[in-house]
Amino acid sequence: MADAFVSFAVQKLGDFLIQEVNLRLSLRGDVKWLRNELLFMQSFLKHAEEKQSGDQRVQQWVFEINSIANEVVAILETHSFVAREGDDDEFASHLKACACICRKETKFYKVTKEIQSLKQRIMDVSRKRETYGITDINNAGEGASNRSNDQSAIVRTLRRTASYVDEDHIFVGFQDVVQRLLAELLKVEPRRSIISIYGMGGLGKTTLARNLYTSPNIVSSFPTRAWICVSQEYKTMDLLRDIIKSIQGRTKENLDLLEKMTETDLEIYLRDLLKGLKYLVVVDDVWHREAWESLKRAFPDIKNGSRVIITTRKEDVAERADDKGFVHRLRFLSQEESWNLFLTKLLDVQVMVPEMERLARDMVDTCGGLPLAIVVLSGLLSHKRGLEEWQKVEDHIWKNIKDDSIEISYIISLSYNDLPTVLKQCFLYFGVFPEDRVIYADDIMQLWMAEGFIPRGEERMEDVAEGFLNELIRRSLIQVVSTMWEKVAKCRIHDLLRDLAIKKALELNIFDIYNPRKHSISSFCLRHVIHGRAQRYLSLDHSNMKLRSIMLYDRDFCKLGLINFRNEFQHLYVLHLEIRSGTKLPDAIGSLYHLKFLTLRGIHDLPSSIGNLKNLQTLRVFNKYGHLCQLPPETADLINLRHLVAWYSNPLKHLSKLTSLQVLNGISCDQWKDVDPIDLVNLRELRMFCIAKTYSLKNIGNLKHLHTLFLGCIRDESFPALEFLTTCQKLQRLWLKGRIEKLPLSDPFPNSITMMFLRYSKLMVDPMPILGILPRLRNLDLKGAYEGKEISCRDNSFCQLEFLRLNKLPNLERWHLATTAMPLIKGLNIRGCPQLKEIPKRMKDVERLKRIHR
Structure with a gap:
């Protein structure tokens, strides 16, 4: 785990050397030495983290390395913050006095002293490493390079297997209970x-x-x-x-x-x-x-x-x-039921030779019929290759067995310990959320990105993060709540797994949750989580903590003026505020220069100082239904913003300046009337609501890299012309909610579309002949989309369609399906079609889909 923090510190030190070209030689030498020593220490960290669970001294050694790495980052960020303050007009005279670094070296005096102090600490840590017998697990001094390559290989593997195991509410063994x-x-x-x-x-x-x-x-x-x-x-x-x-x-x-x-x-x-x-x-x-x-x-x-x-x-x-x-x-599962559940969750049953099956049956028996233990064990063994690795798992289990069964906590810990380091920190982060919380997949992935948990490389960080989440799901450490567009939309963590995440996170100083009864929280953790009594938490002294993240959940709290943003929280990368509705966000928020992730629940208006947050990657503003927020014009100055999720009511005139933007969700105004988004070259997902027929949407056609588009009308309104869709040549997912007066007769949609949801379109003409010619369409969902009595699917239409949902089509009486139409259909769901008495004979054997996508 400390490896991630050390890597981040090394990156910061390298950036500092590049940016501060006029450093005096002694300071430059100390910074280089510190960077090289941390690189060297990285090669020992994996061995140390493997030993620390059984050796308190080694655990302390890892903590000290972690502490030094975090201290490095804090020192450099403080220097950056102070230097930036000199850009303000009120500091103009100070800036002038410090203009020449060569003549005014006092600017770096404090940095020099703090770096020298860290240099002494790291020499002490190096001596302890030899005393504790922590060895370089890599060969011939190539540790840092090899570890980097290993991590890259892990990331590539996770991305290659990016799909998740959809449990589809698997419920083995309790069918009789359900019926009763x-x-x-x-x-x-x-x-x-x-x-x-x-x-x-x-x-x-x-x-x-x-x-x-x-x-x-x-x-x-x-x-x-x-x-x-x-x-x-x-x-x-x-x-x-x-x-x-x-x-x-x-x-x-x-x-x-x-x-x-x-x-x-x-x-x-x-x-x-x-x-x-x-x-x-x-x-x-x-x-x-x-x-x-x-x-x-x-x-x-x-x-x-x-x-x-x-x-x-x-x-x-x-x-x-x-x-x-x-x-x-609720009873425990029988031996047969336990084995069936294990097989259901095993990713590849075919690789299990008879010797492996014998081992697996023995291990499943030790789970004592507890479903959670069984699915976690199955997830663990799914990632072990061959008889020898399965034997090692069984050996671990038998060493900790009591009364012919194993504690669920041990199975969970075993699965956690098997995670690659890059996944461990991602799993532990689930512990910050309140118990039983349904977690949006985008939320957790964007938090990982802001925290630096997602390695930077050739692939989009969003895609790598999605691969990480899917891997945790495949290992049965995280549960799927709902899906959208064949991806995980919402997830949750089981209480017992959350308990483990919180325990491990505190041991490793990843985060701590404020305890209002004891009025205490760890001063060693850089991330603080508050699940209530926020005002009492803020009475603690945070001045020397150099916190990186604050996650505050308290719907009764409204006194944001108590938060000393400028002095106590200036190092924040992540700020999540879930507070009383209508609370005013102070201007001081603009002093959080390092902030990368900002979520606000209960705040309607943002101050103009929000434009100072040049490092912000994610801005999410959520309010009670019906309350739109006001985004100041300065929002367009957030040059590194990747995700903007806010239901806002007035157009942002200079929106096109946000060239890093990948997700724009919540537009509730005529945004594109006077704004051409042609410069938003990275925008992949757009969600726009409250659309009126008078709105201008044609400029959306200039978003050449758009993959996902949600458009929703005001109630009882119709869409303006949709011809612009034809030019969105990379569009794959389309969701339209609102009346469509008529579909164009030729090429209304790009051929790239793979998934389409039409909601309450109230079409009077059968849409199937037009939709059926889309060559890549795999998933079609029609809800209140058609008011006619008959649909007809012609020969060779819907050549790639796999899933079809027909819902709330009250007038539909007949469905004609040509012999060669829908040759690949796998799933069908029909609801709210009372007049449809008969479905095509070929459809009667198609699996009925259990869930309606929302």
Whole structure:
């Protein structure tokens, strides 16, 4: 892990030598020596990290190297920050006095002293290395080069296997349980009843509940459904709000109303809302009886068959939830079920020779029928090649076995230890998110990039990060929640794996989570995470910490003036603020010169000083539904910005200056009327909403490298002319939501399109003849897209189509499918087409898709 920090420090030292060409010789010599010594130390780090788990002294040695590397970065960034301040007008006289470095060497005095101090520290560390027996695992002094090549090879391998294993809610061994609980949920029993599912962590309680929740019979029987996660740390008001939002939606008026309510108001409001509705609510991961007691009064019993599902690890919580309720203790898997689950998750069953199967069966038996342990073991063995490597895994397991079974924590640790270093830090970072949090894939990948976890090379960092995420999923360390465009859209980490990530991260000083009860947080960690009581956290002294990242989750916090951006947080690379809606962002945010990632939730307007953040790569602004933000004109000065995600209401006049931009998401205005985006040569993904028929979209056709395009109209509005799409010759994914008055008769879409979603297009003419000629179209989703009675797919049409979804086509009666149409079709989903009584005979054997892409 320290290898990544050392690499970053070496890069910074090299940049410093290039930029500061007038350094006096003694300082230049010290910087070169420090850089070379850190390069040399890199060759020992892998051996040290392998030894540190069993040797406290080695662990301390790794920590000292890590500390030195971080100190180097902080010193150089402080120098850069001070030098930059000289660019401000108020410092003009100071700049003039320091104009000649040769005459005014005092500018580097502090840097010189601090570098010399680090030089002494690294000599001490070098002596300790010999004492602790840490050897160079690479040969003949070629360590740094070889390690760099090894890392590049790992990155290439991960990118070659960039697709992920889509679990598709694999649920081995519990089909009988599902049927039993479905019967309990659907039985003719007017009384509102509680179904409690309990068992130890890793048994699959949440997976079982989700399987029930998404069952077609449940969806059709319960018109009103909601799902909330409680976890150990919860706020009853937030839980009540989440249930109401699930039922009523997230309109601006509704959200504003909920924000003003007290807990009692929310309870009464939800109770009144549910009266007259047949509802199913899942209350997931309840740890304390008090949590359920604080919620149950809001669920009225009006004798209409409503149900509540509770999942918990605690038997007493399950037993006491409802005197007349149904309690199910989730069992462990049988030996046969365990083996079937293992095979289901194994990436390549074909390579398993009989000797390997014998080893695997023995290892699976030691998992004691615990599904999480089995899938993690399967993910681990999927990345081990041959009998010898599988034997090593079994040897490790048998050394730690107790009572013929292995602790789940050991299996998880074994899988973690098997990760390449570049993946370990990515996995640990999942621990910063609140428990049970659904995590957007883009969010975690962009955080990795800002933290320097993604190696720079020939490939786009976004593509490398995607490969890393998919690898963690294949190893069953991360779970897929939903997909979009055949990619992971949302994911989560299991509680037990999150516990490991937090423990390891603290050991390695990656990050620490603020403990408000002890009013403490590690001063050695460069990343601080705050899951509440932000104001109390800010009362700590941060002046000497040189923090790199702040992740602040506190919807009750609004006093941003308490954050001393200029003095205490000037080294920040990552800032995530999830705070009370309507909070004002202070001008001092512009002093965070090194900032690469900025996420703001609850802030409507940004100050003009945001334009000072020249190193910013990602800017994400999220507000309550209906609240658009105001981006100042200076946003266009963010020359290194790669991802801009903000629902903004006024056009950015100089948007084309953002030539590094790759993702632009949230345009809610007529952005392209007076702006030609021809200079946005790197833009690959564009999302634009609230479109009116009067808008001008033709300039979008000048985005020659656009791969993904989302366009959504204002409700009941129609799209303006869509002819510009023809010129987007690299466009692969197209999502259109809104009325399309008519499709052009010839070449309305580029031949490059592979996936197309049409939402509420309300076409009067059958679109299939036009869509069927697209030569690369693999995935077609039509929802409310056509109001006619008949669709016709001609011979040789849809030659590459694999997946088709027809949804909410209420008038559709007939579907004509020519003999040679759709020769490669694999999956079909038809919903909301009540008049379609018969589907083509050839389609009856096609697999029914379980999930609708959103």
